[in-house]
Amino acid sequence: MLFMVEMIVQIPxxxxxxxVAKIKLEEKEYSQKLQREGKWRHLWRVVGEYANVSIFDAASNDELHTMLSSLxxxxxxxxxxxxxxxxxxxxxxx
Structure with missing residues (x-):
């Protein structure tokens, strides 16, 4: 199942x-792992914002939730x- 996921990041x-630097490094490593696995199909930056629009491929709502909540x-x-x-x-x- 494909999902469009819009993410806005708001770090205090x-x-x-x-x-923050440590979290960002872990985020990059995890997101690239999901991309290599074919789960995170597309990743686009939203110009002028700390945000992205992505396409995920997940077998279920639960799998997508697990991927997102593990970020x-x-x-x-x-x-x-x-x-x-x-x-x-x-x-x-x-």
Whole structure:
């Protein structure tokens, strides 16, 4: 199942800079692992914001929830999930 996931990151300015750097490094490693596994299909930055729009491929809502809630930045994110379906006019069917 494909999902469009919109993420807005809001790290408190009061958070220790070294801790933020550590969390960001862990986030990068985990997100790239999911990309290599084919679970995180697309990742786009939203220009001018600390935000992204992504396409995830998960077997279920529960699998997607587990992936998202395992993101190191998850406690600092606003997340919107939209399930996707094939469009009848698309020449590519997933």
């Amino acid at each position: 300015q009061s958070l220790d800079a070294d801790l 190191p930045l998850f406690p600092y994110m606003q997340i919107k999930v939209t399930p996707l379906a094939n469009h009848p006019s698309s020449i590519v069917q997933e």
